[in-house]
């Protein structure tokens with residue numbers, strides 16, 4: 001990966017200015033990162049997309065996986081602009097074809113993510129894209145689902161990493177050398 005530049009600092013400032021912290025949403029103690037102001041600003045949305053395209057290209061990705069639901073919004077333009085295929089990882093029961101299902105732990109209870117079994121071709125290199133990396137549970141489960149399909153994940157790219165929740169360590173436990181790229185860290 002290339003070193004941070006003045007341009008990268010400008011990008012960070014632009015993106016930071018378009019993310020709204022909503023305190024105690026959806027429950028007390030959570031600071032929700034609301035990206036709707038960023039999505040409403042074509043300059044910021046475009047700059048974020050260009051950075052994800054740069055990352056995907058540098059990693060030699062051929063497919064971009066978006067995680068339901070905000071990951072879809074971020075990953076789809078990356079796929080179109082970069083010339084990659086788009087693949088959704090969805091919550092249980094939403095995909096019509098044959099799926100691989102992966103169960104993972106939430107703070108309370110469990111959740112299931114699914115991916116179509118035929119999402120990839122031999123040799124595909126996958127970049128996972130999402131808005132927020134928190135505990136890393138969602139991205140780690142997606143990594144497993146992609147692995148079930150027989151594809152190689154070459155990186156995880158997120159807009160915001162909540163460093164204090166140590167999602168990076170959870171991903172490293174799953175795949176020690178996997179690059180985890182974040183546009184903003186909190």
Ligand code: AMP
Nearest residue numbers: 031032033132133134135136137138167
């Ligand atoms: P995790 O599995 O804990 O890494 O959580 C990641 C998923 O939950 C992402 O798909 C995010 O969209 C969402 N998420 C977690 N924490 C936040 C937060 N503070 N603000 C916005 N979204 C969040």
